[in-house]
Ligand SMILES: Nc1ncnc2c1ncn2[C@@H]1O[C@H](COP(=O)(O)OP(=O)(O)O)[C@@H](O)[C@H]1O
């Protein structure tokens with residue numbers, strides 16, 4: 409069987425830490441590139457190793473890895489700073505200058521909250537899916553361990569609701585200040601006050617445009633994510649107890665969010681042939697787990713990748729992995 413991602417424009421590779429996500433994502437991307445697709449591979453795991461697999465240094469901008477293949481690594485820290493500077497400016501324009509100090513304090517607090525990295529990361533991923541989609545035939549995401557990724561993928565909905573709320577709230581308070589403005593028309597006001605009122609309106613239309621843009625971006629990303637003609641989620645595991653448990657939970661959670669899971673990569677299968685008593689014992693355990701995997705994930709297609717003698721690095725090793733992922737060459 410082959411990994412059935414034919415025709416998909418967005419491929420996510422997920423799974424527990426250390427099972428072979430980066431290796432699989434890199435091999436999938438190289439395979440697609442060599443079959444003539446313009447491909448971008450993106451690492452969203454803070455524990456980056458995508459560059460290592462290709463034996464190059466990767467950063468936030470796409471870098472060429474092979475013909476047709478570009479890669480980048482998203483740095484959550486840098487994204488958070490950029491994102492929060494943005495949020496701070498946005499929030500400031502929503503409040504009276506007396507509140508700036510408090511706004512900054514709140515935003516800095518938010519900066520240390522676990523959601524900040526994810527929000528920043530999600531915005532960039534959404535941009536890649538929606539905007540850069542035009543520059544590539546396929547984008548392959550090498551993701552962080554499953555729990556984090558599922559939270560991330562459920563965020564567009566939350567973020568969309570949040571921007572909706574913020575916009576509505578501001579519209580309400582605009583109506584309110586209109587009413588107050590009309591009521592207090594007879595009261596003479598210093599000129600400076602009026603000016604700052606207009607400036608703040610100007611700034612608000614700018615921030616409203618930003619919020620609307622972000623809202624639209626998240627809605628579009630969510631739409632793509634849930635479209636099974638567009639997105640394929642591939643889960644990688646190894647035939648051991650904990651990765652199997654984690655994969656069960658991941659499949660269930662992804663289904664709950666209606667994210668299309670296409671198949672499993674069962675990695676690090678012991679080679680055929682005599683292995684000696686120690687590894688034969690491991691093989692007996694492996695056989696039992698492989699049966700369990702067949703039973704638990706009957707509805708998902710499955711490919712198996714053998715354990716190689718060495719770590720997987722460089723194009724030749726990735727092509728070898730690719731031959732197991734796509735045995736018939738497609
Ligand atoms: N089938 C395999 N045979 C041998 N080594 C492998 C295999 N798959 C992955 N590896 C090695 O295991 C390590 C972890 O793989 P990696 O793809 O980085 O996992 P993850 O991204 O899930 O943390 C890497 O050193 C990689 O080269």
Ligand SMILES: [Mg+2]
Nearest residue numbers: 429430453457
């Ligand atoms: Mg990895």
